[in-house]
Amino acid sequence: MNWRNIVTVYQKELKDSLRDRRTLMSTIIIPTLVMPLLTFGVGKVMASVISRAQEEIPTVAIIGGADSPGVVAALKQAPKLRVVAVPADWRRAISDKKLRAAVELPAGFEAGLKAGAAPEVRVYNYSGELKSDLGARAVERFLTDLRERTVGERLKERGLPATVARPFEFQRENVAPPEKVGGNLFGGIVPYLIIILCFSGAMYPAMDLTAGEKERGTMETLLCSPVARGDIVLGKFLMVLTGSLSAMGFMLLSMGLTATIGGTMMLGGGAMKVGAATAGKAAGVLPMIDPLGLVGVLAMVLPVAVLFAAAAFTIALFAKSYKEAQSYLAPMMIVVIMPAVIGMLPGIDLNARLALVPLLNLSLVCREMLSGVWHWNYIALIFGSSCVYAAIALMLAVKMFQREDVIFRA
Amino acid sequence: MIEARELTKTFQDKKRGTIQAVDRVSFRAEPGRIYGLLGANGAGKTTTLRLLATLLQPTSGGATVGGFDVAREPEKVRTQVGFLAASTALYGRLTAREMIEYFGRLNGLPPAEIRTRIKRLAAELDMGEFLDRRCDKFSTGMKQKTSIARTLIHDPAVMIFDEPTLGLDVMTARAIVRFVRECRDRGKTVIYSTHVMSEVEKLCDTVGIIHDGRLCAEGTVAELRARHGVHDLEEVFVRIVGEEERK
Structure with missing residues (x-):
């Protein structure tokens, strides 16, 4: 070498x-x-x-809900949602990105809530599609608020404090x-x-x-x-x-x-x-x-x-x-x-x-x-x-x- | 001096099997003389010259070039050889000066010596105008001059030319032929391969006719003519090759 x-x-x-x-x-x-x-x-x-997707108010269709006017009205008034008429083929409309999400209220949803039953609400979206995911998340946030409000009202009716359902708070903090x-x-x-x-x-x-x-x-x-x-x-x-x-x-x-x-x-x-x-x-x-x-x-x-x-x-x-x-x-x-x-x-x-x-x-x-x-x-x-x-x-x-x-x- | 002794080279090919490119070739090229290797395309000329320049290793037999053995001392052989072929190109992104300088350094010459030699070669070959221009912009003539300077920078005792006029225009080819003669006149051992009869007649002191890897005939042009009783060198070549194929 x-x-x-x-x-x-x-x-x-x-x-x-x-x-x-x-x-x-x-x-x-x-x-x-x-x-x-x-x-x-x-x-x-x-x-x-x-950021553009986050700013967009998602279009949402309500399936059912004829016997639950209160919830439907609340959904229509929600500032982060734009309720539209249900398309004939709403599943396809979601897949074709014409509709961001759909929420299905079961029959007798409001009555069921009052009776203390646990009715199941379904949220439909195009999984993995950003705007559809954001739409579904907005619907879920509305439903979570509704559930918490319902719990609060029930506790109040029974004269119990809110801490019964929420006994402690927690917060995450980075130490790294x-x-x-x-x-x-x-x-x-x-x-x-x-x-x-x-x-x-x-x-x-x-x-x-x-x-x-x-x-x-x-x-x-x-x-x-x-x-x-x-x-x-x-x-x-x-x-x-x-x-x-x-x-x-x-x-x-x-x-x-x-x-x-x-x-x-x-x-x-x-x-x-x-x-x-x-x-x-x-x-x-x-x-x-x-x-x-x-x-x-x-x-x-x-x-x-x-x-x-x-x-x-x-x-x-x-x-x-x-x-x-x-x-x-x-x-x-x-x-x-x-x-x-x-x-x-x-x-x-x-x-x-x-x-x-x-x-x-x-x-x-x-x-x-x-x-x-x-x-x-x-x-x-x-x-x-x-x-x-x-x-x-x-x-x-x-x-x-x-x-x-x-x-x-x- | 070049001395080839039973020089043999075989290649292995997947489709064609064993190919005998050079078959027990023996000859001697003397200083101050031009030895011509005459043969058709694929006869084994290039392989023979590549063996002498140590670009390839012989399968058997051997050769000494400038006193060194091609198999045992390939690097020392290359210090003695200037190899010019149609296939030895220039670095397009280097200038002619950088190209020659590079080969001077590879040959172990000190920088001051390289500068002196480049100056002399540039004057001899009339390269002053394009010495500092990039080789990729050169005409064929400029490229040939630069290649010649590259082969001469270390002043080798042996010059090997492998079809150096292939594809060149008449004027550039004449310049090459003149340069080959000058090498002989300076006392260098010259070996020149070609398939052009007129070049052999003009240049070569001794001719070896190669066919199918074998050296079929050897002698001066006059001796070959006399041996076959015809004056036309092309006719001599055809007869020798014909006899070889009948064997």
């Missing part, structure tokens, strides 16, 4: 890549724009859609520091974004430096030089790794700037409005990411970036052309995303077995580190196993580069 040659190859590849628009897009421009776009772009659109709240909130999404950007950052330089060179005929030119093939691989690999790490670096930098500049906006009306509102309100402060956790994440990502760079390099090297390399590497994105998505799911906790599953282990440990939880035994196991996987991938890359049938594949 000759470091002088490795550095020479690396410097040339760096200069070459900095002049390649596709590489610049994937390693600098997209990673820098992804957080502001998510926060101020998609987030703002999402927030505005949610803002870093932990932020870690929990962003702990899933940050490793997910890091993994995706790390891979896409490696993808384009890997394709350009291997299949791209074969296609353009410069690979043979390079192989004519007296530099050992192992040194060429390492020089090129370092460039692919630079692409991967710079994508991550620019994303984190942009994330930091976005959080600093738009922090208040994020809580006030930005992307995280729904989630952050809960956490932020409970904490009473802006959720933050623990800087130490972020350093830990960076350290853990390093061997994974090596793994990505070596794997992308090896796969792209096998291809004859840039296009062929793209068709091999694009589906790899799904393979990379899957464990990251699983790691974001609630209820999946880190254990010794999962600590050996590449990428999923990173996703899980990053979530914990960003929330300020440090399981040193798992961290060591994950870092160690990731280093082993990275070393195997790098060895494979060197081996592939020595194969004539791969380099001169026609």
